[in-house]
Amino acid sequence: MTTGTLALIILVxxxxxxxxxxxxxxxxxxxxxRDLDGRGGGSxxxxxxxxxxxxxxxxxxxxxAWTGFREFSVQRREFEDESRSICxxxxxxxxxxxxxxxxxxxxxxxxxxxxxxxxxESKNVVRxxxxxxxxxxxxxxxxxxxxxxxxxxxxxxxxVSSGFFHDxxxxxxxxxVRAPSGHFHLVEEEPLPIVLIGGGxxxxxMLSILNSVLERGIGREIWLFYGVRNGSEHVMxxxxxxxxxxxxxxxxxxxYSAPGEDDVEGVVYDHRGRVDLPLLRNTLRLARxxxxxxxxxxxxxxLVPGLEEWGVDSGDIYYESFGPATLxxxxxxxxxxxxxxxxxxxxxxxxxxxxxxxxxxxxLEFAESNGIDVDSGCRAGSCGSCQTALTAGEVxxxxxxxxxxxxxxxxxxxxxxxxxxxxEA
Numbered sequence: 001m002t003t004g005t006l007a008l009i010i011l012v013x014x015x016x017x018x019x020x021x022x023x024x025x026x027x028x029x030x031x032x033x034r035d036l037d038g039r040g041g042g043s044x045x046x047x048x049x050x051x052x053x054x055x056x057x058x059x060x061x062x063x064x065a066w067t068g069f070r071e072f073s074v075q076r077r078e079f080e081d082e083s084r085s086i087c088x089x090x091x092x093x094x095x096x097x098x099x100x101x102x103x104x105x106x107x108x109x110x111x112x113x114x115x116x117x118x119x120x121e122s123k124n125v126v127r128x129x130x131x132x133x134x135x136x137x138x139x140x141x142x143x144x145x146x147x148x149x150x151x152x153x154x155x156x157x158x159x160v161s162s163g164f165f166h167d168x169x170x171x172x173x174x175x176x177v178r179a180p181s182g183h184f185h186l187v188e189e190e191p192l193p194i195v196l197i198g199g200g201x202x203x204x205x206m207l208s209i210l211n212s213v214l215e216r217g218i219g220r221e222i223w224l225f226y227g228v229r230n231g232s233e234h235v236m237x238x239x240x241x242x243x244x245x246x247x248x249x250x251x252x253x254x255x256y257s258a259p260g261e262d263d264v265e266g267v268v269y270d271h272r273g274r275v276d277l278p279l280l281r282n283t284l285r286l287a288r289x290x291x292x293x294x295x296x297x298x299x300x301x302x303l304v305p306g307l308e309e310w311g312v313d314s315g316d317i318y319y320e321s322f323g324p325a326t327l328x329x330x331x332x333x334x335x336x337x338x339x340x341x342x343x344x345x346x347x348x349x350x351x352x353x354x355x356x357x358x359x360x361x362x363x364l365e366f367a368e369s370n371g372i373d374v375d376s377g378c379r380a381g382s383c384g385s386c387q388t389a390l391t392a393g394e395v396x397x398x399x400x401x402x403x404x405x406x407x408x409x410x411x412x413x414x415x416x417x418x419x420x421x422x423x424e425a
Contacts, residue, residue, distance in 0.1 A: 063098035063137070067404065069111055069176040071095070072140075076171055080143055083232040086201065087166055088132065088143040094174065101135040102180030104212040105205040105292065105318075108142055109178035109383040114164050126377030126385040127161040130294075131180060132204040134212040140180075143235070145201040181382040181402040184294070184320040186212065192290045192316070193221035197275055197303065199295025200228060203235050205320070209292060214247050223284065227255040227275040227295065231263045253283060275299065277306040293319040346422045347372050348391065356417050363395070364412035367425060374412060374425055381414040388412050393421035 072091040080086045093099060107130045115121040132143040146166045147159025169175070186194075186209045194213065198206040203226055213222055228234055234254070244252040254269040265272055271279060291312060293303055300321045307317055343356040345363070350372045360366035364386050367374050377385035384403030388410060395415040405411060412425075
């Protein structure tokens with residue numbers, strides 16, 4: 001055997017080894033991504049768990065989304081906290097058909113009448129509530145907090161829609177519901193570790209995300225920082241603790257801002273105080289995360305900018321303030337007077353002609369700030385309640401509308417004027 005032949009044999013052997021290593025690496029990476037997508041992992045839920053804790057069905061086995069409103073029946077209702085201020089409603093479709101999937105974090109839109117129809121005082125109301133569980137083929141769940149009158153204004157009326165659900169919606173009642181929608185939801189395309197931050201009833205979309213990730217056996221690390229006043233308002237206390245005990249990739253941190261006498265730190269809750277940036281910095285290791293934040297406006301106004309100041313990329317922060325009804329927006333500097341010509345908005349039914357104020361945010365907020373009453377629901381372009389006839393002019397949308405818009409109409413909640421407008425409001 002010549003030296004050249006021997007060298008050729010050695011070269012071929014080396015190339016073969018490299019090819020084997022590359023193929024093995026490709027196979028492992030492919031399997032990792034398959035597992036992260038939920039197709040290769042196993043569920044750790046108990047076989048005897050109740051319906052709300054059964055493994056979520058894969059989206060491919062679920063039904064198709066519907067248009068307009070669909071009739072649902074209340075299968076059961078269940079209080080989720082000691083103070084009985086938060087009640088879950090389990091909804092099944094009256095037509096018996098399989099339900100479509102949804103993206104964890106999205107919400108349902110309800111239409112119902114409040115008041116006494118016999119006395120001519122009935123009024124249709126549209127409201128949105130976050131789904132609080134994983135996608136199921138046979139039912140949806142929403143968890144609704146009763147909204148009392150403000151402590152500093154006890155004479156003010158309590159929440160109309162939450163009071164309706166708590167006081168009047170019983171097992172067997174029927175409700176009209178639009179298909180799940182909303183732009184606040186789990187982003188699954190990039191398998192980063194997840195940080196969920198829920199304040200008060202802002203825990204509901206976090207429950208949907210949390211249950212979905214853990215039940216599908218996805219290996220992503222997930223942290224939940226849950227802030228509430230005390231143990232009497234702690235939602236699904238046992239469920240959250242059970243999940244933390246069962247899943248090594250789930251880290252639970254409960255904060256009480258005003259713990260009661262029976263609330264023992266380190267046993268019932270983990271941290272005294274509110275969820276804030278110092279807590280996050282002291283708890284999370286230095287890495288890139290996806291942050292999902294939902295809670296009262298003061299918490300949002302401090303945490304979201306604080307995360308950005310900490311160095312978190314704004315593209316990794318997803319946030320919503322107490323559900324779709326009050327989306328939080330980053331403040332944008334208003335254009336100087338010399339940068340654009342004034343835009344005039346005419347509300348034909350109200351007989352008002354006003355100069356557009358960019359600081360208003362949306363046409364809906366602009367109308368409300370000027371005493372013009374417009375029906376609204378989700379305030380996120382999904383329910384269509386604020387759809388208004390546009391007689392003249394054009395609008396721009398801050399995001400893609402989910403609702404179907406009739407010709408010659410616009411959605412005021414996500415619209416701003418691009419020129420002078422005439423609206424039938």
